[in-house]
Amino acid sequence: MSESTVPQTLDIVRYPDPVLRRSAVPVTVLDDEIRQMAEAMVRTMHESRGLGLSANQVGWLKRVVVVSETGAPEDTRVAVNPVVLSEEGAIALEEGCLSFPGLYGLITRPERIRVRYQNLSGETVEEAAEGMLARCFLHEIDHLDGVLFITKMTPADRMRVKRFLRELEEEYAGPRPVRP
Numbered sequence: 001m002s003e004s005t006v007p008q009t010l011d012i013v014r015y016p017d018p019v020l021r022r023s024a025v026p027v028t029v030l031d032d033e034i035r036q037m038a039e040a041m042v043r044t045m046h047e048s049r050g051l052g053l054s055a056n057q058v059g060w061l062k063r064v065v066v067v068s069e070t071g072a073p074e075d076t077r078v079a080v081n082p083v084v085l086s087e088e089g090a091i092a093l094e095e096g097c098l099s100f101p102g103l104y105g106l107i108t109r110p111e112r113i114r115v116r117y118q119n120l121s122g123e124t125v126e127e128a129a130e131g132m133l134a135r136c137f138l139h140e141i142d143h144l145d146g147v148l149f150i151t152k153m154t155p156a157d158r159m160r161v162k163r164f165l166r167e168l169e170e171e172y173a174g175p176r177p178v179r180p
C-alpha cells in the first residue's frame with residue numbers, strides 16, 4: 001500500500017486568496033484520495049470549531065463540502081457533488097466563515113431546502129434540511145461556485161466590514177499551491 005500524501009489536517013485558505021473565487025469541479029471517481037481529503041477536511045473543521053468547510057477553503061478545487069450544524073462530530077455530514085434541489089422561505093441568520101476569521105454578518109437565505117449528494121460510501125443521499133443545517137449547506141455549496149458570504153451581506157453590513165476586509169487583505173501572504 002502506498003503512503004498517503006494527505007495530511008491529517010489542512011491549512012485553511014483566507015480571504016482574499018483567489019482560490020475562494022474559483023468554481024470547483026465535480027468528483028467523477030470517489031477514490032481513496034477523495035476519501036482521505038474529505039476526512040482531513042472533517043478533522044480540520046472540528047479543530048477550527050467550524051460548522052462547515054468547503055474544498056475551496058483548503059485549496060482543493062473539487063465539489064466536496066463537510067457540515068455539522070451543531071459542531072458535534074456525530075452531526076457531521078460529508079457531501080460529495082452536493083446539489084440544492086429546491087428552496088423554500090427566507091430567513092436572516094448570523095453567519096461566519098473560517099476564511100474570514102472574526103467576521104460575522106446577518107445573511108438572508110432560504111429557510112428550508114432539499115439537497116442531494118453522495119456520501120463517502122458512494123451512496124446518493126437526498127434529504128430535507130432547515131435552520132442551521134440548511135444554512136451550512138447553502139453557505140458551503142456557494143463556496144464551490146466561488147461565491148462568498150460577504151457578497152450576500154446587506155449594504156449597511158458591507159460598509160461596516162470594509163475595514164475588516166482591508167485588514168485581511170493587508171495580512172494576506174499570497175496564494176498557495178492549488179490541489180486539482
Ligand SMILES: [Zn+2]
Nearest residue numbers: 096097098099
Ligand atoms: Zn465559508
